[in-house]
Amino acid sequence: MNASAAADDRDRPAVLGGNPVLAAALSFLRPSLAPIQDLLPGLERLWAGGMLTNHGPLEQAFAGALAARLEAAVACAASGTTALMVACRALGLRGEVLLPALTFTATGLAPLWAGCRLRFVEVRSEDGTLDAAACAAAIGPHTEAILAVHLFGNPCDRTALEALAERHGLALIFDAAHAFGSRYADGRPVGQGGLLEAFSFHATKVLPLGEGGAVAGLALDLVARSAELLNFGQASRLEGSRRLGLNGKMQEWNALVGLAALPLVDDWIRRRLDLLAAYRRGLSPLPGIDLLSPQGGSRSNGQYLALRVDAAGFGLDAGQLATALAAEGVPTQRYFGVPLHRQEVFAAASDARLAVTETLASQLLCLPLYPELAADPVDAVCRAIERIHRHGRQIRLVVSR
């Protein structure tokens, strides 16, 4: 083999028979965890005390630490989904709720559980969050609330949505599952927006507890009502249930993991943002590729790196790029490739016409991003995407959409 044939061979994407850019496949994500030694004393106390749940000292300490950080009232929950469900109930929502379809299914399930009717509204192409102007146009006589999502960690346009909600007397809830540590344009932490915000502390999130969530907000009475709903709807045992609640309590083990993680989370977020910047630099020369980004001076927590792949410019669509990257040892996720108005459970609201949502759903591809990821693999992923782009024509012949 002559020198140029050898170079060609090295340059060939793995999906066309070349060597993968990564000798060992990457993880899509790794949960960020505090060193296990930091958890052992707490675990020993937990074992000795035997109080595993029902608002034990660890859950209370975690709720206090969250409240101090967010400068808001906080009720801990078993998951982001339960947090969102009780947020809808705490506001007594029963009518029409405006929400995006470009999100995880839980965003739509929560208001549906509360008995609401859903109306899906368009998002902005720059950051994937709810478009306030489209919301304004969608408000009808039965509209009761807006449920907006800080997608991938990008904060919504809080000012515009709050003004709209106030003007029309609507409740405003933020699904902040992706956005612990993100900040609004005015520098305030996500957690203080609208009437209530619902966080997720799932294993895949910036602050991972395994399962967990929280309702947060500046209105003490609404957060207190949410806490009651998460505890079977009872304010006190003597009185019993006075609201239609559920068991949405956070367990002590999860709170312990959260307490150990909280002092580290800002470092983890900084690391995520550094890696995101490295991806951005590495990918910026490529045509047809860009990243969803926080708008208007707001700040993301780097929860997910969402790449927008324009097939006409890049030469391959998001699905084809995902297949080619998998061959290179780079796992990806197609969040949120099936928008909610295309899912069976939301069929009653499937008549929405959402051109931007449909385009983003077909174009988005999330790349590996987590604090433990070293800089070298990020360079390798960017190199892989670059050589996949150069061989787009051949790849199109072997990889179906």
Ligand code: T4K
């Ligand atoms: N609102 C929004 C906008 C949301 O995105 C979510 C949840 C919610 C509300 C509801 O919050 P929770 O009720 O879940 O607290 C994940 C999560 O299950 C889900 O929390 C998340 N959004 C959704 C976007 O994604 P998958 O299907 O991507 O997870 P999975 O199992 O495919 O794992 C992804 C990667 O993470 C794999 O590479 C494996 C790795 N992983 C996963 C788990 C669970 C780990 O390394 N460790 C783990 O423990 O769903």
